[in-house]
Amino acid sequence: MADPKRFEPAPAPARPAAGGIAARAQAKREAPYLAALNPEQREAVETLDGPVLVLAGAGTGKTRVLTTRIAHILNLGRAHPSQILAVTFTNKAAREMKERVGHMVGEIVEGMPWLGTFHAIGVKILRRHAEAIGLKSDFTILGVDDQIRLIKQLIEAEKLDEKRWPARVFAMIVDGWKNRGLTPDQVPGGEAASFANGKGKKLYAAYQERLKTLNAADFGDLLLECIRLFREHPDILKQYQQRFRFILVDEYQDTNVAQYLWLRLLAQMPSTSVIPGRAEGANPESSALPPSEGVNLEATWDEPKELDSGLPPAAAPGMTDRKNICCVGDDDQSIYGWRGAEVDNILRFDHDFPGAKVIRLERNYRSTGHILAAASTLIAHNEGRLGKTLHTEDVDGEKVEVTGAWDSEEEARAIGEEIEQMQRAARDEGQDHPLDEIAILVRASFQMREFEERFIQLGLPYRVIGGPRFYERAEIRDALAYLRVIAQPADDLAFERIVNTPKRGLGDAAVQMLHDYARKQRIPLTEAAAIMSSTDEMKPKARNSLRALMENFARWRKQRDTLPHTELAEIVLDESGYTEMWQKDRSADAAGRLENLKELVRSMEEFENLAGFLEHISLVMDTAEGDSEQKVSIMTLHSAKGLEFDTVFLPGWEEGLFPHQRSLDEQGKAGLEEERRLAHVGLTRARKRAKIYFATNRRVHGLWQSNIPSRFLDELPAEHVEVKEAAGGTGGFGMSGYGPSRFDEVAAFGSKYSTPGWQRAQGRRGAGGFNENGQPRYVPDGVFNQDEDYGDDASSPFGGRAGGATSSPPPLGGGTGRGVSPSPARPSPSKAS
Numbered sequence: 088m089a090d091p092k093r094f095e096p097a098p099a100p101a102r103p104a105a106g107g108i109a110a111r112a113q114a115k116r117e118a119p120y121l122a123a124l125n126p127e128q129r130e131a132v133e134t135l136d137g138p139v140l141v142l143a144g145a146g147t148g149k150t151r152v153l154t155t156r157i158a159h160i161l162n163l164g165r166a167h168p169s170q171i172l173a174v175t176f177t178n179k180a181a182r183e184m185k186e187r188v189g190h191m192v193g194e195i196v197e198g199m200p201w202l203g204t205f206h207a208i209g210v211k212i213l214r215r216h217a218e219a220i221g222l223k224s225d226f227t228i229l230g231v232d233d234q235i236r237l238i239k240q241l242i243e244a245e246k247l248d249e250k251r252w253p254a255r256v257f258a259m260i261v262d263g264w265k266n267r268g269l270t271p272d273q274v275p276g277g278e279a280a281s282f283a284n285g286k287g288k289k290l291y292a293a294y295q296e297r298l299k300t301l302n303a304a305d306f307g308d309l310l311l312e313c314i315r316l317f318r319e320h321p322d323i324l325k326q327y328q329q330r331f332r333f334i335l336v337d338e339y340q341d342t343n344v345a346q347y348l349w350l351r352l353l354a355q356m357p358s359t360s361v362i363p364g365r366a367e368g369a370n371p372e373s374s375a376l377p378p379s380e381g382v383n384l385e386a387t388w389d390e391p392k393e394l395d396s397g398l399p400p401a402a403a404p405g406m407t408d409r410k411n412i413c414c415v416g417d418d419d420q421s422i423y424g425w426r427g428a429e430v431d432n433i434l435r436f437d438h439d440f441p442g443a444k445v446i447r448l449e450r451n452y453r454s455t456g457h458i459l460a461a462a463s464t465l466i467a468h469n470e471g472r473l474g475k476t477l478h479t480e481d482v483d484g485e486k487v488e489v490t491g492a493w494d495s496e497e498e499a500r501a502i503g504e505e506i507e508q509m510q511r512a513a514r515d516e517g518q519d520h521p522l523d524e525i526a527i528l529v530r531a532s533f534q535m536r537e538f539e540e541r542f543i544q545l546g547l548p549y550r551v552i553g554g555p556r557f558y559e560r561a562e563i564r565d566a567l568a569y570l571r572v573i574a575q576p577a578d579d580l581a582f583e584r585i586v587n588t589p590k591r592g593l594g595d596a597a598v599q600m601l602h603d604y605a606r607k608q609r610i611p612l613t614e615a616a617a618i619m620s621s622t623d624e625m626k627p628k629a630r631n632s633l634r635a636l637m638e639n640f641a642r643w644r645k646q647r648d649t650l651p652h653t654e655l656a657e658i659v660l661d662e663s664g665y666t667e668m669w670q671k672d673r674s675a676d677a678a679g680r681l682e683n684l685k686e687l688v689r690s691m692e693e694f695e696n697l698a699g700f701l702e703h704i705s706l707v708m709d710t711a712e713g714d715s716e717q718k719v720s721i722m723t724l725h726s727a728k729g730l731e732f733d734t735v736f737l738p739g740w741e742e743g744l745f746p747h748q749r750s751l752d753e754q755g756k757a758g759l760e761e762e763r764r765l766a767h768v769g770l771t772r773a774r775k776r777a778k779i780y781f782a783t784n785r786r787v788h789g790l791w792q793s794n795i796p797s798r799f800l801d802e803l804p805a806e807h808v809e810v811k812e813a814a815g816g817t818g819g820f821g822m823s824g825y826g827p828s829r830f831d832e833v834a835a836f837g838s839k840y841s842t843p844g845w846q847r848a849q850g851r852r853g854a855g856g857f858n859e860n861g862q863p864r865y866v867p868d869g870v871f872n873q874d875e876d877y878g879d880d881a882s883s884p885f886g887g888r889a890g891g892a893t894s895s896p897p898p899l900g901g902g903t904g905r906g907v908s909p910s911p912a913r914p915s916p917s918k919a920s
Contacts (some may be wrong), residue, residue, distance in 0.1 A: 118162055120155050120191045124148075131413075131446045132156045135165060135333070138354075138440035139413040140433070144477045145420060145462075145771035146453030146731070153337055153415050154184050157199075158191035160333055168198035172331040172353070174205050176338050181207070184337070201331070205346050209309040212316070212327070219320050220312050227303040234258050234305050241293050245286060252283045256673040261291055265307030266427040268314055268345040271295055310345045317352045327353055332411060339416035339436075343427035351439065354412045412440065418473050419466045422725060422765045424754070425675065430761075434473060447475045451771075453731055455484025457807045458777050462770040464804040469760045477771075486809040487770070487777045489800060494784040494791075495739075499537040502527065502736050502780065503545045506719065509734065522548060522717040524733035528724050528769050530745040533682040534738065535721050536690060548718040553726030558704060562669065562680040563687055567704060569659050573643050574697055577611040586616070589668040591632040597625055613640065639663065652697040656688050678749070689786050724769045735773035738780040740766075740797040766799050 121129055131141045131152045143149035157173060160166050175181045181203045189196040201208060210228065217224045229237070238254040238261075260282060264274055271292035279288035298304060304312060317324040334354055336342075342350070414436060421430035437443045451459050459477045466472070492498035506525060513520040527538055536557040542549045557563060565588055571581035586601075587593040605615035619625060620634035639662060646655055660666045669680050694700040720732070739745055746762035754761070770777050781796045 118159065120158055124151070124155065125450055127446060127448050127450065128152050128155075131415075131448065132159050134444055134446065135160060135163075136411060138410060138436070138443035140339075140436045140443055140445045141413065141415040141448060142445060142473055142475055143415055143417055143448040144451060144475055145417065145768070146451040147448035147477070148452060149337075149415055149417070149448065150180075150183070150187070152448065153335060153413075154187040155191065156335065156413060157184075157188050161188075161192050161195055166332040168195055169200055170330060170332040171199060171201065171335070172208070172333070173199070173202040173335040174208060174337065174350075176204060176341060178204060178207070180337060205349070206306065206309045209313045209349070212313055213304070213309065216316055216320070216323055219323065220316050221299045222304065222312075223302050225302070227301070228309070229298075229303050229305045231258065233303075237297060237301075238290070238294060241290055241297065242283070244293075245283070245290065247283050247286070250671075253671065253673075256671075257282055257287070257290065259674055260287065261294065262305075262307050263427065264291065265305075265311045266343045266345050268311060268348045270311065270315065307345070310349050314345065314348050314352065317349075324352060328355065328410075334410065334412040336412070336414040337416075339414035340418050340421035340430055340433045341416070341423050341428045342432050344429055347429065347432045350412075354410045354440070410440070418471075419469070419475075419764055419767050420728065422728065422761060422768055424757070424761050425750075430471065434471060445473070449475050449477055451477045451479045453774055454479065454771060454777075455481055455775060457483050457486045458770060458773050460807040461487045461777070461803050462767050464807075465770070465799060465802050466763060466767040468802050469763055471757070471760055485776050486807055487779065487803065488809050488811050489740075489779045489781075489803070490811045491796070492780055492782045495534070495537055495782045495786065498738050498780050498782045499541040502538070502738065502778075503541045503547060505736075505778070506547060507545060520733070522719050525736075526720040526722065526727065526730070526732040526734070526772065527736045527738065528722060528727050528772065530724055530739050530747060530765075531682060532679050532723055533686040536683075536686050538721055538738075540690070542719065548716050549721055550718040552720050552722035557683070557686075560680075560683055562683055565665060566656070566660060566684060566687055567701070569663060569665070570656060570697060571701060572613065572640060573647060573655075573659070574701055576613045576640075576644075579605070579612045582612045582616075585663075585665075586612075586633075586636070589664045591636065592628045593632055594629075597629045597633070600624065613637070647697060652694070652700065653688055653691045655697070656691060660684060660688075724765050727772050728768055731772055731774055733774050734776040734778070735769065736778050736780065737766075737769050738782075739785075740779050740781040740800060741785065741794040742797055743794070744785070745797050745799070763799065763802075 121132065124132060125148075128148055128151065131139065132155045135156075141149070141152060143152065153173075157171060160171060161168060173184065175184060185196055185199070185202055188199075196202075200211070203211075213220065213222070214224045214226075217226055235254045235258050238257050239249060242249050242252060242254055242257070264278075271288055274288050274291060276288075279285065279291070281287060283290060298308070317327075331353060334350070336350060414433070416433050418430055418433050421428060421433070424430065437445065454462075454477075456479055459479055463476050463478075467476075490501065492501055506522075509520050509525075510522075529535060529538075535551060539549065539551075539557050551557075558567070565585055568581035568584040571578045572585070575581075583598065586598060601612050601615050601619060604619060605612050608615065616633055617637045620630055620637055622630075625633065643655065643659055643662075646658065650658070666681070666684065669677050669684070672680075691697075691700050694703060742748075745766070746759055750758035750762050752758075779800070781794065781800070783794060784791055785794055786792075
């Protein structure tokens with residue numbers, strides 16, 4: 088009979104003993120992923136024990152360090168994949184991190200369930216312990232629209248005026264409280280009193296209670312409820328503290344208060360001692376204690392007073408501070424304070440984790456020497472930073488260029504022509520400067536409009552990143568819809584868009600009645616609305632609102648014949664209530680939308696009448712190109728973080744615009760330092776060329792004003808900067824040796840849409856074609872006959888348009904074609920001097 092012991096399972100292999108032959112041999116092997124690291128990066132990867140802060144400057148290989156560190160932990164067997172917590176800010180960054188680690192260590196990365204965004208990991212924890220916070224594991228995560236609907240119900244229940252106290256505004260206030268880790272009972276009285284005559288805290292508490300009833304959580308709850316779970320159930324907190332042997336955090340400088348508190352709770356290392364007040368082996372459910380009787384974690388919640396004195400916060404009982412946590416970030420790139428990010432989180436890392444090792448990554452692999460020197464000197468003026476100096480082993484390259492333009496129109500013209508010149512110079516040398524490697528980074532979105540207009544004139548393809556193109560923005564489309572209905576009452580699509588914008592009590596049912604009547608009578612919606620506003624088919628409130636709207640349109644059409652079209656646009660936006668709607672909106676983007684509306688009115692000055700402007704808009708909207716075509720990127724500085732380009736243009740470096748006056752007024756010195764960090768981010772996006780522009784005159788709120796160049800310009804090092812003159816001189820006023828731009832003489836071309844640049848753009852769509860690399864084939868200016876009429880050609884993008892319109896839009900620029908504009912005249916050089 089066989090010995091039964093022969094069939095017993097073999098014992099699991101023991102891990103190599105410390106100091107043994109296997110451990111020493113394992114330590115001797117050189118992992119291939121370490122060979123590509125520089126000494127600072129390698130130190131950051133191999134320093135695995137204790138708290139580590141990696142200060143990674145722009146372009147220094149931050150992502151490589153983070154992913155290689157994870158691979159190194161797994162390769163050495165220091166932790167299983169499920170014992171590593173790695174948090175990022177975006178799903179894209181999490182996917183990229185997982186892919187990179189997978190390339191280094193193989194499929195073992197698939198066993199990392201705790202690699203993801205803060206909120207993705209938070210919801211995973213909450214679903215496991217939902218009952219402990221009053222939810223079920225299948226709870227719903229509400230979107231913004233559902234949040235607002237729920238808050239509206241609560242406001243109505245309190246018999247408050249929703250127009251005076253908008254639900255959308257309170258939703259933003261609640262989100263801000265949650266980002267700061269505040270539950271309803273922790274909201275300061277002064278803040279709670281700022282909404283609904285002091286009922287803010289009561290509404291917040293009712294909102295949270297209602298969420299529990301619905302078995303739901305909003306986005307902010309995914310961390311706030313997690314924090315509450317850890318505070319009220321120390322046994323659950325201890326489970327996760329023991330589970331995560333290594334914690335890694337990306338972009339630590341962008342964490343808000345709630346994310347900071349969540350990390351602090353997890354990163355305090357539990358000792359082997361039993362939690363005070365709880366017997367070893369006791370049932371957690373039966374021995375649950377209130378926070379005051381369990382582990383005292385209050386020091387990780389309220390602002391530690393010790394931080395003010397420079398002393399580290401006291402550790403909670405039963406905790407030590409020796410946790411293997413590694414935070415990677417750059418205090419010089421903390422630019423999201425307006426959405427709750429706290430740069431202080433990274434500045435006080437060594438106070439939160441005593442004995443932390445700080446490793447600086449200063450060797451830049453992106454930008455040339457002059458660009459890095461300029462960026463480093465600029466950011467050195469900030470006091471709230473830990474300090475590092477970027478350097479490169481690459482060539483110095485071209486100096487940072489600073490160019491002053493007469494006004495914002497010349498700024499856009501000069502940049503457009505410089506891009507064309509760069510491409511011509513590259514072609515003359517048999518090279519290529521792809522448009523995809525060129526970016527224009529603006530401080531405020533309203534700056535984009537003039538660049539879009541100019542690039543259309545030049546035939547330069549472009550894309551707007553981080554938002555729609557100017558004329559595709561919702562507020563611009565709404566404003567244009569009002570103007571379209573005035574110009575063409577039969578424009579049903581435009582009327583339907585604004586009939587209940589802003590809200591007038593004309594819901595879907597009322598609009599459907601208008602549609603049914605219009606189809607039955609075969610008349611436009613505006614005519615149907617005029618008829619139905621005098622009948623009894625609609626409810627009184629809807630009927631009265633509709634009648635008032637139609638009376639407004641009738642009055643505006645009469646004013647069109649007597650008032651300048653720019654003044655009419657302002658009247659329409661004001662009397663319709665559209666401007667007031669955005670003035671009352673306290674959302675973060677409301678101010679930007681109002682700026683865009685002002686920019687829209689300003690753009691109308693270049694046209695003789697409303698019809699010419701609307702025709703121009705229809706042509707502009709028709710210039711969309713295929714996504715495969717190379718394009719210049721236009722975006723805000725905030726949207727540019729994490730991106731890089733060969734050539735970066737930085738327009739608008741003027742006091743009041745950059746640094747932005749609102750940041751200075753609201754945050755003072757802290758706001759100025761964040762604006763300077765934003766300038767640092769802009770400069771370090773450039774690999775080879777950084778070109779800064781400022782305008783002496785800029786239209787602000789409809790009025791021309793003289794500008795002072797940004798204080799940031801004088802903070803740049805003179806030896807790394809070259810001051811240049813705009814290629815277009817002084818906007819065509821003849822004060823420059825370069826002479827006026829060829830685009831200043833609009834009359835020579837007859838129409839802006841028959842300029843060589845525009846013709847070249849159309850040639851690219853047709854005869855010009857594309858090269859094998861997808862770049863539009865170059866068509867010399869002389870190929871097209873500027874006297875030839877392209878507007879009637881059947882192959883023209885405008886041919887065959889409904890209505891058979893063949894007339895050219897009115898000319899632009901140079902002060903011509905402005906007709907009876909009521910706005911102040913464009914300043915002349917003689918007046919300025």
